Amino acid sequence: MTQGQFLPTKGAADSKWLVTQQWGPLGLLDCRQTCAVEDDEEPWVYTTEHTLGLFLSPRPLWISHRQASRSYTGFYNRGDLLITPVNTTLVTQSEGVVEMVQIRLQDAFLRQVAAETLGQNEDRVELMQAFQTRDPQIEAIARMLQAELRQAAAGSRLYVDSLANVLAVHLLRQHATARSPLPTYPGGLPPRQLRQVLDYLDAHLATEITLATLAELVDISPFHFSRLFKQSLGVSPYQYLLQQRIERAKRLLKQTDQPITTIALACGFNSHSHLGRKFRQLTGMTPKTFRLS
Known part of the structure; x- marks a missing residue:
């Protein structure tokens, strides 16, 4: 396997690839490889990131997982999800052709979103382990990130930032040990703040613009900024920027x-x-x- 530009060989049964990308607090791995069962599998542990593995193999794939004290053995189908929290050791054995997208989300970013967006105590944020689960929203986000990676398009940081914030809030609301309701802020951005953001966008169309930068202009969290911006104009910050x-x-x-x-x-x-x-x-x-x- 090689790391770099996404160039699979179309039509080849043995085609394989591995390509990665890091966008701020969110990393993505897109891969296809042939696996064989081995007696001694190396354990994996991410000390600063939560990982979400979305399996996309066209045929069911036999996999054996062990996360800390929990284990699972069975067939993963297209769309099945594996969630491994930060600092959790994962040992995996599989046999066959595995095609998957792995999202890595920094723990510090998730805790920041928990505090700023949901008002949670960031020291108590903890995701739950999950084997072979289903989550249509995570699958949709993973596929959008995969498409962005394969297009190798610059100038889309605002789009990826928005997906990262939506993903973090969704994980906190659906896959964390403590869950909080999402606060509502009706009415959109005040006219003065909206004008300030639009003027900034107009002056920086040629440069890379992050969601955090726009949110800082009006002193609110990136997730809430996205929601309020869309309430004001009917489109997301990324869609408006693209227009x-x-x-x-x-x-x-x-x-x-x-x-x-x-x-x-x-x-x-x-x-x-x-x-x-x-x-x-x-x-x-x-x-x-x-x-x-």
């Missing part, structure tokens, strides 16, 4: 003769092709076609 970048690209395409690659970089995209994908997604045409229309 504004495309609008700027439209103006530059019509009003200047700059190369499309130059326009892409000026609007926060990392390449001509990255702009092209997002431009077609929102307008139904390519930048070149739009310029000539």
Whole structure:
């Protein structure tokens, strides 16, 4: 296995890959490999991260797990989830072709979200172990992160930050030993704060923007900021940012003769092709076609 760009061999029964990405407090591993049962399996333990393993193999896969004092042996199906809390030793044996996405979420980030978003005592945050469980929301988030990884698109940090916050809150509400209701903040952002955020976004379209940076502008948690922003404008911060970048690209395409690659970089995209994908997604045409229309 090699680590790097995602380049599986289509149609090959023995194709395999392993690619990783780290976005702030959230890491992702996307892999496909052939496993054989071995007598002595190395134990795994993450001392700073919780791990969520989503199994995506098309055929059921025989797996034997041991987490601390608990164990499980059986067949994992596509969509089954393994949750391993921080500082929990995991020993795994399997036989066959395993295809999976593993999310790693920093424990410090989860505790911060617990305190800022749910008002929990961060020292009492503890996730529960889980073998072969199902969680449609975690599966959806994992697949969105996998798609983002495979596209290798820069300029999407705000999108990933939003997913990380949603994932953390979901874990705290559904998979923690102590659960708290989610506070509600009706009405959206106050007009002054909303204007402040929109002005910041407009001034920084060409740069990487994080959810934490936007939340700090109005002094609230990133998760609540996302919810209030969407209540105010009807779209998420990432969707709004993408719309504004495309609008700027439209103006530059019509009003200047700059190369499309130059326009892409000026609007926060990392390449001509990255702009092209997002431009077609929102307008139904390519930048070149739009310029000539």
